[in-house]
Amino acid sequence: MNTEFTKLSHENIFYKVDKLREELSGLESLFETEMNKLSSVMEIYNNKKDDDDCEKIKLKIGIMGQVNSGKSSFLNALIFNGENVLPKDCISKTKIITKINYSDTKRIEIEFYTKKEWKEIKNALIKEGEIKGAKFVKEVFEFINASEYDVEKYINRDNEIFNFQDYDELLEKIKECDDKYNNYRFPIKAMNIYVDDERLKNIEVLDTPGVNDSNFVRKYTIDKCFKYVDIIFFISQAAIFLDNLDVSLISNQIPVESAGNVFLVASKYDNVIIDEGWKFKSLVETDKYIKSRLTNRVRKYVLNYVSNSTPIFMSAMANNLALKKKDKYTDEENYIIKQLNDLWDGFIFNKEKLMFIGNFENVKNKISDKLDVKENLMVKLKEEVERILLDIEDKSKQKIYIIENTDIKYIHLEQEKIKLKSQKIYKGIEELIEKTKDSAVNKKKEMEKQLEFDFLTLSEIKVKKKTIRIESEESNDNIKWYEGLFKKANNEQIDYNFVDYEYVEIDEVINDINSFDSNTDIYLKKMISDIMNFNILSENIIKIIFENLDENNEKFKLNYVKKFVESSIYSIKPPSININVGEYVDIIKSKFSDETTGESIEILKLHSKAIMKKIYNEIMEKVDSELQLFMFELDKSYISIVKYILEIMNNRIESLKNESYHLERKLKYYKKIISIIEGNIMEP
Structure with a gap:
């Protein structure tokens, strides 16, 4: 073996490959190129190895x-x-592929297709049908369905065994197999004949059916x-x-x-x-x-x-x-x-x-050449596997270094950044909301002063004077009637033709009551306008969020956040005060005439002040109540926005956790792979 490839010392290097494939089941993409190469090598090895000695290659x-x-x-x-x-006619005359192998137990085994193999055949058949046309596929499947046996009954079935003691009995068993399966060939993969002659060791003989037909399944099997x-x-x-x-x-x-x-x-x-x-x-x-x-x-x-x-x-x-x-x-x-x-x-x-x-020396020379190739094949396969495994090991170590020193560190830093960003966002929005609430409290005080001034001003009844002319003939009588209405100064002689007197117009009193109510609504709207501008508040909140979230890194659309914030802010219902002054107006109208004079003016003053005070108190209660509701709505919007941002942040954190989990899983697999390759996992 080339000394360059001597690092892996396990006798059976192919065990490592099987273990690797088992460990990487479902994760082949980690080493897609290398695993494809290994699959190719292992396909050759598995099809050529000796079942009795996996370190030897069979000559087929x-x-x-x-x-x-x-x-x-x-x-x-x-x-x-x-x-x-091998007596004459020992190789089956049926349409089944025959394999001859060594075994210390003489027997014939009928081998059936596995589910996986049958699925591969069907897929290949469909692919062939795309070339030859649907009619080809239809004819083949109709032939299968018309067969004597149920295909599914034989798929994935255990091998059927026929034991024999001598070669005469071997021929009898072959004939028995032929008679049993001659009419149906599709689910039967091969007839395996095992002979107890050691000259067959490390050799497998494969014989094709000695007939020619267009059977797709059989041709597919022969090719394989x-x-x-x-x-x-x-x-x-x-x-x-x-x-x-x-x-x-x-x-x-x-x-x-x-x-x-x-x-x-x-x-x-x-x-x-x-x-x-x-x-x-x-x-x-x-x-x-x-x-x-x-x-x-x-x-x-x-x-x-x-x-x-x-x-x-x-x-x-x-x-x-x-x-x-x-x-x-x-x-x-x-x-x-x-x-x-x-x-x-x-x-x-x-x-x-x-x-x-x-001329069998010529034939044996051909075999000898293949034997030389066979002897070198195991070495070459091992060298190729070792080369691929070392590539996988090097790649695993590189991946471990990157994961431990870059990927996982990045995730931890990213998680900390998200937490800090979240805190900045929450604090920034909270400060904005609290500032708005403080402004509301201050503006309320200003409004209370204005309302108190209006109360004092509008509570004052405006008394007017009026001069009237009295007819002379009825002067004496009328004087008696006017005595309660007219003022006499120092018992001066009254001019009975022109008389001055004081009065109050009820409509003006009613107007003052209505003005007090309407002024309150105007003040309230101005107060809210001074407290907060919905557009500005939304923009400030969005600005705080955008400063701490990057669309590319955070993996969410900023436009969605903007719409959500605006929707939350504009959902706040501005305070409004609706006082029903109609009942108070009705009281005034019922108790006093359109022009109230004399002693009734003083009574009217008392009534008017009492009504204004009552309206004032009701307004102040409403202002307190509406302001509390307004602040509640502000808090509600704040919570809604924070929850929304929190959800975004949590989603990102969960995404990072998932990334971390998969990285840890990969790390585990890479380390396990290195252990397998370096031989730290013992063979069974």
Whole structure:
């Protein structure tokens, strides 16, 4: 391993990744780039690791080809040195993907799709439908719905297990699986065959169905399974090499990204040698002709789907004949070797010639190259994971520093600033309101003085004089009548033709009463006008608020605050005094004539003063009451505005608290991440 990447010492670095992904569930955005890279690496690792040893990478060998193309013989020769470990037809003839793995318990497991996988298939199907049209999607789902079984019944189902003891029973169990699931394939992901031969350790063989169809679900599954296959051997009988079905299988089943890993194998090469050899003088000529002809078929029909244009010509039969002693040959093998030896006079197929036709060394060399890659893959994966984890660790430490030394400090300072701003606002508005109230008290005193002056002035009855002419003939009689009305000075002789007397006009008294009332209302309005100007008060309050709140920082609209303040101030109802003087006027009118004279004037004076005093007292009570109400309204507006500002401030403080909470949470996660990466959290 590159010494640059040796900081993380845990044997299983992939455990750390799993732990990180668990811890960061829902918070992947903290390390979006790094987690995406890790996901890609882990997808490769999870698809290639050995289930029995997570520190090892499995070599995944993909097998494709038609039924009876020689796939089982190929695998026996390749993996088991020609031993018939996998009997013929052990690879399912059904439309299910078959996987062959090692296990100390021989069994077949039918693997069903999980809910997540089935959802992915449906989404992919819909996406495919966008390209091919809605009719395509409709036809596929109609096929599913018309199937014998309920799809949902099989989705997320536990694997169904069929145990076997020997290879004859293996074939029986395969047939049993075929019979059970042959009519329905959609919810079945794969048939897994487990064999207790240690030569299969660290190897997984995947075989595709040997049939060609347009089944979207199966093609999707093949693409997913073969995406991480290390090497793919497409087996085609040399005698019918790359026929129409082969070409169709290659074009439909080989994933595009796997094209570089595909090797075309012309199997049963011994048969085509026997069929074509009589036309030529030697094995060399025959071999050259066949290989040239079949290679041209590759270039003509499938070069667009595979990168390797030269096929591998091999014969499992010839390979087995080369490895066996002659006395161990079966009747079939003796027949084949006789046919080969009869091709050319004097030419005998010895071990060397059989190995040449078998050509399994070439196949094993391909495998060997992939094994070298496989051995280095785990190292490369670890190095890549370690590089990403170190990036995450460095980023976490940077984030911790920023959060602790910048973000959290900023929040604390911001909270203190908001508290100070709040206090300034409350104090400033309170001072304005108190100043307005003090002004009201002072103006009330001035108004009381003015009312007292009006009371004294208007309470004085205005007595007028009047001269009247008396008729002479009735003078004596009239003198008696006027005696109570006229003043006589020093018993002077009265001029009976012209007489002077005093009187009071009741309408003037009534006017004075009404004036006292109306003047009070005028004084009150002037007093309120002097006390406060609603526009100025609103502007002053808004100014105090705006000086201490910044729209960008406080995250609220100042126009809303302005409207609220103006609404609160203008909702204050100005004091008004409505005294009902009508009853007092009615008393005067009922007791006195329009022109009151003589002794009635003194009585009128007493009544008028008493009425004015009563009105005065009532006015003063009303002024006190209205002023108290006015001050209450001021306090009410102050409280309303303060509550509104307090709500804004509290919202901002709550927002900061939430920010602080999320920062603390991030801090916790960053520290936990560092602990995981540095190995402070033990593996299970």
